[in-house]
Amino acid sequence: MDLSAINPIILIAALISAATPILLAATGELVAERAGVLNLGVEGMMITGAVSGFIISVNTGSPAIGFAMAAVGGATLSLLFAFLTQVALANQVASGLALTLFGLGISSLMGQNYVGIKPPRMPDVDFGPLSDIPVLGQILFSHDPIVYVGLFIVAGVWTTLKFTRAGLILRAVGENHDAAHALGYKVKRIRTLAIMFGGACAGMGGAYISLIRVPQWTEGMTAGVGWIALALVVFASWKPWRVLLGAYLFGGITQLQLNLQGAGIAIPVEYLAMSPYIVTIVVLVILSADKSRAPGSLGRIFHASQ
Amino acid sequence: MIRFEKRPQPSRLSSLATPLLAVMATMVFGGFLFAVLGKDPVQSIVTIFWEPLFGEFAFYYRPQLLIKGAPLVLIAIGLALGFKAGVWNIGAEGQYIMGAIFGAGVGLAFYPTESFWVFPLMILAGAFGGWMWATIPAILKVKFGTNEILVSLMLVYVAEQFLASMSLGLLKNPEGFGFPGSRNLQQYASAHNTDIIAGSGMHWGVVAALIAVIFAYVLLARHRLGFAIRVTGEAPRAARFGGVNPSRLILFCLGISGMLAGLAGMFEVSGPAGQITIDFNVGYGFTAIIVAFLGRLHPIGIMFAGLLMALTYIGGDIAQSQLQLPAAAIQVFQGMLLFFLLAFDLLTNYRVRIGSSEFLT
Numbered sequence: 001m002d003l004s005a006i007n008p009i010i011l012i013a014a015l016i017s018a019a020t021p022i023l024l025a026a027t028g029e030l031v032a033e034r035a036g037v038l039n040l041g042v043e044g045m046m047i048t049g050a051v052s053g054f055i056i057s058v059n060t061g062s063p064a065i066g067f068a069m070a071a072v073g074g075a076t077l078s079l080l081f082a083f084l085t086q087v088a089l090a091n092q093v094a095s096g097l098a099l100t101l102f103g104l105g106i107s108s109l110m111g112q113n114y115v116g117i118k119p120p121r122m123p124d125v126d127f128g129p130l131s132d133i134p135v136l137g138q139i140l141f142s143h144d145p146i147v148y149v150g151l152f153i154v155a156g157v158w159t160t161l162k163f164t165r166a167g168l169i170l171r172a173v174g175e176n177h178d179a180a181h182a183l184g185y186k187v188k189r190i191r192t193l194a195i196m197f198g199g200a201c202a203g204m205g206g207a208y209i210s211l212i213r214v215p216q217w218t219e220g221m222t223a224g225v226g227w228i229a230l231a232l233v234v235f236a237s238w239k240p241w242r243v244l245l246g247a248y249l250f251g252g253i254t255q256l257q258l259n260l261q262g263a264g265i266a267i268p269v270e271y272l273a274m275s276p277y278i279v280t281i282v283v284l285v286i287l288s289a290d291k292s293r294a295p296g297s298l299g300r301i302f303h304a305s306q
Numbered sequence: 307m308i309r310f311e312k313r314p315q316p317s318r319l320s321s322l323a324t325p326l327l328a329v330m331a332t333m334v335f336g337g338f339l340f341a342v343l344g345k346d347p348v349q350s351i352v353t354i355f356w357e358p359l360f361g362e363f364a365f366y367y368r369p370q371l372l373i374k375g376a377p378l379v380l381i382a383i384g385l386a387l388g389f390k391a392g393v394w395n396i397g398a399e400g401q402y403i404m405g406a407i408f409g410a411g412v413g414l415a416f417y418p419t420e421s422f423w424v425f426p427l428m429i430l431a432g433a434f435g436g437w438m439w440a441t442i443p444a445i446l447k448v449k450f451g452t453n454e455i456l457v458s459l460m461l462v463y464v465a466e467q468f469l470a471s472m473s474l475g476l477l478k479n480p481e482g483f484g485f486p487g488s489r490n491l492q493q494y495a496s497a498h499n500t501d502i503i504a505g506s507g508m509h510w511g512v513v514a515a516l517i518a519v520i521f522a523y524v525l526l527a528r529h530r531l532g533f534a535i536r537v538t539g540e541a542p543r544a545a546r547f548g549g550v551n552p553s554r555l556i557l558f559c560l561g562i563s564g565m566l567a568g569l570a571g572m573f574e575v576s577g578p579a580g581q582i583t584i585d586f587n588v589g590y591g592f593t594a595i596i597v598a599f600l601g602r603l604h605p606i607g608i609m610f611a612g613l614l615m616a617l618t619y620i621g622g623d624i625a626q627s628q629l630q631l632p633a634a635a636i637q638v639f640q641g642m643l644l645f646f647l648l649a650f651d652l653l654t655n656y657r658v659r660i661g662s663s664e665f666l667t
Contacts, residue, residue, distance in 0.1 A: 040455065080645065089656065090648040091312065093394055093455070097595055098648060108634035167545045219634075240507045272393030272470035277460040283451050284457060303312060303656075 003277035007256050013105050019251025020150045021046070021205040021213065021222075025229035026236070026243045028201025033233055034161060035194035036297035041081050042202050043086060049074040049203025051107040054119055054217045057207075063122035066126035067146060073195045075204020077103055082192040093122075094298050100226070108219040114290050115218065122146070141267020146208055150246075153201065158240040170194060174295035178300040179180025179279030187302050202226065224277065231280045237293040253279050283293070290294050310656035320654040325600050325611070328646035335646075336639045340450055345629050353628060354621030354636075368506025369622050372468050374619050376511040378404070381594035384563030385517045385527075386603040391535040392542065393559040396550050397443065397458030398567040399591025400465035401436040405568025406624035407472055407574035408435025410488060413497035413600040414477060417489065425498035428572060429510075431502040431598060436568015437464065437561050444560035453558065462591070470636035473582050488582040491575065498575030505566045511573030515612075535559065615640065 025042050032039050049094040053070030057063045060149065076212040077099065086093040161167040170190060177187045209225065210217050226249060236242035257272040265272070314495030337347030358367035381398045389397045395401075398545040409432030413463075416424050443457035491497045499509050526532035538545040538555055546552065570590065579586055599616050601608030 003427060084645065084648050088652040090651055093643075094599060095648055098641060098644040100591060101596065102638065103632055105637030105639075105641045109632055109638055112632055114633060126524060180571045223331040224460070227456060227459050231453075231460070234453065234456070268471055268475070270474075274464045274467045277463045279455050281446070281452075281460050284452050285446055303310070 002081045004042035007157070009135055009138055011259060013142060015248060015251040016139070016147060017143060017213070017251075018255045019247040020147050021208045021225055022229050022232060022250055023150045023244060024146075024205035024208065025202040025226055026232040026247060027150075027157055027240060028198035029203075029229055030233050030236070030238060030240060030243055031084055031157055031170070033163075033298055034156040034238055034295055035170050035175055035191050036295050036300065036302075037191050037195055037198075038092045038096065038299040039078070039081055039083065039099070039101065039195060040093060040230065041078070041099025042096075042198075042229050043222060043224065044296035045074040045077050045199045045202035046103075046206030046209070046229075047107040047220065047227045048077045048103045049159045049206035050222060051111040051114075051206075052203070053219060054108065054210040055114060055197075055209025057119045057211055058114060058117055061120050061223075062255075063120055064145075064212050066119070066211055070203040070207030071200035073205065074197070074199040074201070076197025077106075078150070078195050079192075082195045086188045086192055086195075089303060091300050094228045098272075102242075104220060111217045111219070117217070118217050121215070121244065122212060144212055145206070152238050154244050158249065161240065163207035166299075171295075174297055177297045177300070179301070181304060182191075187304075192303070195293055202229075205229070228276065228280050231284055233236075235283055235287050237287075238295065239293075249283075250276060250280070309534070309659045310652065311659050313655060313657055314591065316654045321602060324537040324650040324654055325602065325647060326467050326609070327548075327650045328600070328643060329614070331650070332639065332643045334526060339635065339638060339642075340631065342633060343371070343631065343635060345625075345631055349569055350625055350629060350631060353625045353637075354618060355583055357619040358617055361624075367624070370620050371616050372507035373509070373616075374514045375612045375616035376515040377574055377590045378615050379593050379609055380518055380570040380573075381563075381567045381591055382597035382601065382608045382612060383522045383605060384514075384566035385594055385607070386579065386598040386601065386608055387522060387535060388559035388563050389539075389598060390526075390536045390603050391559050393556050393565045394455045395440060395458050395460045395560050396455055396595060397440070397441070397460075397561050397591070398563065398594055399587060400458070400462035400587065401439045401564040401567035402574075403462075403587050404571070404585060405432040405436035405441040406571030406579075407469060407582060408432055408492060408568070409572030410575045411472075411477060413491055413494065413576060414489060416496070417494055420496045422496070425510075427501070427575075428497060428576060432568045432572025434567045434568070436571065437565040440560045440564020440566070441515070441557070442556045447556055447560075452456040455554070456559075469586060470584050471583070473584050473586070475580050479581075486584055490580045492577075492580040497576055499573050509573065509577045511570065511577060514573065514611075519605045519609050526605065531558070536586040562616045562624035569596075570635045595642060596640055599644060599647055637638065 025046055029042055030041060049070035052073030053066040056069040057066030081095055081099045084090040085092050120142045125145050161171060169185055173185060173187050173190045181187050184304060206222055209222060214221065232243060233244045235246045254276050257275045261269050261272050319448055340350040341347045355363060358364065381402065384649055385395055385398060393465060409428045412431040413424060413428045435500055439461060442461060443454040446452040446457055447454045474486050479489045500512065529559050534545065534550040534555060535550060574634050576581060597608060597611045601611035618636055618640060625631040626633055
């Protein structure tokens with residue numbers, strides 16, 4: 001075993017990249033949950049985004065178009081969930097599970113001819129001399145554009161929820177849909193938009209895995225990241241900045257266990273690979289004492305005539 | 307203008323009709339999907355639903371119906387008890403794996419002793435493995451209020467890694483020339499889950515599934531605990547006033563569903579699968595969620611739903627070899643079924659009214 005092979009600076013730089021898929025998916029889910037919708041289909045939307053982004057990138061040669069189409073793919077799939085929960089008034093837990101099962105199926109169907117292909121590489125953002133600053137340059141200024149897009153989305157969601165009227169309405173719908181309805185807000189329309197935003201973010205997060213992290217397409221490659229993202233929203237008490245913190249924590253654990261595998265530590269690979277899931281459980285246990293911050297109408301069906 | 311009006315009571319007729327409507331809609335849209343994939347839609351549907359039952363080789367496929375249906379029904383019965391009470395165990399796949407590892411582990415520990423007691427001990431171990439794995443989220447939920455959906459699901463990934471470690475390590479066949487995977491239990495008479503009537507597909511897992519159906523039916527229809535489950539699901543507040551202990555109910559629902567999933571895994575590994583391998587699990591734990599909903603969370607319904615889902619697995623295999631239909635298409639098909647079921651459920655809980663209301667605008 002050679003722990004000195006793990007360079008802390010590279011580790012931190014890598015964890016920022018490792019955290020990005022979780023960060024994107026969790027931020028999208030946070031918006032949906034703040035609007036009162038519990039969408040358990042994150043895993044399904046991520047994997048659909050992963051495959052659609054991959055296919056488009058391979059065919060167009062442009063990762064940027066791939067990411068855009070991954071967002072569209074995730075949002076399209078989330079419309080199914082929106083239809084079930086907002087129009088057909090179905091149970092949100094069951095509908096979310098349906099979305100995940102369906103997404104896993106449709107993605108492996110779409111991707112069957114794309115196994116083993118390498119996608120076009122997305123170049124890092126050119127910060128010029130900034131990336132030459134020792135330590136900081138490598139940590140902050142040596143990433144692909146999507147890392148910064150992710151951070152931008154978190155900042156955007158935070159400002160929108162906290163300072164704008166649109167954010168206030170969204171939160172009102174999530175806290176008490178009957179009151180919001182009585183004030184004349186279109187609860188279903190707002191929720192559908194929030195669900196689609198969640199789908200778009202999850203789709204991009206999935207594409208980040210298939211286009212940048214791995215980069216390849218394999219069936220079921222998201223391997224539970226969508227579920228970790230769901231746990232992260234609880235962990236973050238529905239606050240955007242804490243999602244960022246949590247995503248870096250999980251990114252760090254994922255990256256560290258990969259590095260430990262590489263360094264040939266005496267723990268078997270399988271037990272190291274378990275660690276992100278076990279840590280998720282532990283963190284959930286520690287934080288589940290405080291339920292007070294959950295949006296008041298989370299997971300409840302809204303039907304106007306009641 | 308179409309409006310939905312909540313029914314005071316869910317409609318019994320619609321409740322029975324929606325699964326049938328959903329199956330029909332899935333066949334139609336599944337046909338579209340197959341057409342998009344360049345296959346003859348009618349022929350595909352016939353291959354999936356007719357061929358296994360009445361086709362030329364039906365004598366071979368009919369026993370498969372029991373072999374594939376039994377684990378689905380076993381798992382779905384347990385899940386349905388929880389779903390009815392609002393306890394969401396979606397980690398049955400992990401409990402299935404742990405049941406298989408524990409069951410096979412006990413069997414392999416006795417190898418090559420031939421004794422009548424080996425198989426019953428394996429059954430107990432399998433049930434324990436599944437129960438234990440499901441009790442983790444149950445205890446965390448009772449003690450700390452942790453969300454059981456996320457914990458039970460995380461444990462699926464942990465169990466998958468554990469399975470990989472077992473089939474490469476502790477349970478690896480010492481005479482297996484270094485290949486991953488355990489000894490084949492089919493070649494160890496005391497541990498082999500054989501057909502009770504040769505060639506019928508009727509192994510002990512099928513018997514267990516039937517017992518589970520009857521047990522769940524009696525529990526829900528006649529027992530106080532079943533009543534507590536139903537009340538908790540429909541009106542949690544009323545249940546608490548009625549003296550239902552929510553913690554015990556959570557422990558029971560998760561425990562029993564884990565136990566049944568563990569049994570399913572154990573019967574699978576000692577019978578049809580034969581050995582512990584890295585990719586031993588094939589997703590029964592997730593498909594069983596669809597089975598539970600398709601069966602309306604009712605034991606008898608689940609039995610039929612399990613058989614129907616088994617049919618799509620077998621028919622899917624046939625369509626794969628005869629029509630080169632991709633395996634994933636069947637997965638999409640099954641997912642679609644759950645979608646349509648949830649969508650048509652609107653008719654069970656709501657009345658559709660056309661025209662505007664006098665009271666609401």
